[in-house]
Amino acid sequence: MDYRISEPVVGPRREDTLPASVTTAVKVVIVGGFGVGKTTLVGSVSEIRPLTTEEIMTQAGAGVDDIAGVERKNETTVAMDFGRITLSDELVLYVFGTPGQQRFWFLWNGLFEGALGAVVLIDTRRLEDSFDVMGRLEERGVPFIVAINAFPDAPTYPASELRQALDIPDGVPVIDCDARERVSSRDGLLTLMRYLHALTTTNPERR
């Protein structure tokens, strides 16, 4: 039996409740390869201790072999960390960090629909991981910026070289970031918003 729900309900702590006046919620998604600092970034900007949400992924047809071994061959549960920032009395921003090792996060229905955009975190020691991630975003038409998470022993490249190596489209901002720092992570989100703002005001027909 499962008594979890029958026990006194675990809900948000008092200090984690949103003002009753909040009417609008928006979301952004932090993506990147395994261990690039997605969860760290979510935690550093979030006003609440990051939470974990989950979804059941059903994978039909191609790729079923890849998840052989789970009880139902074509079902797998994917977990995602997220945090929250109350921006005003009416507006709240949710920041979702995709899992690095689970392979089907991009099939999560509704993750990218309605998202303002995405931040692609990059570790220069493992550049190859970022191709796949950026490809998925482009497929879905999700606007993104690129943030290079500065690990101490990671090689540094001039931005132009990275842009070329990773085939980052012109106009997509590339910035340095330290996901452990709240201000640096916040600035990453701001860079994304400025970029979206520019896209919206210069080319309203896009997407």
Next chain:
Amino acid sequence: MSDPEQDQHRAWEEGGPERLYVITSGRQVPERHSSLDMVTLIVSRNEPGPGMQPELAAIVRICGYPLSVAELSAYLHLPVSVITVLLTDLLASGHVEARASALTQSLPDVELLEAVMHGLQNL
């Protein structure tokens, strides 16, 4: 390691297919939902009714202040799609209301982006 009874028990504990089937009264968890997003905010309108299914009562109880669908999923340890099914009932019965977000249009609107930027700058 592969004691079937144990496996089944574990699947149940972790919200495996059997438990989810019971919670949603066997209804098919829909592939895609029209109106509920992960960040749609849910607010209760009244107290849980007597004899209400525990998962439904739990949602009504913790939504005294707005909570997103994702937060409900996190606090109740249930997948987003299961929460969505439960919310469909609660919305129909009027126990909760949804504050549908200004999302899902193609490009975000400039005023919304400016409000987000303003909020982030003030952090």
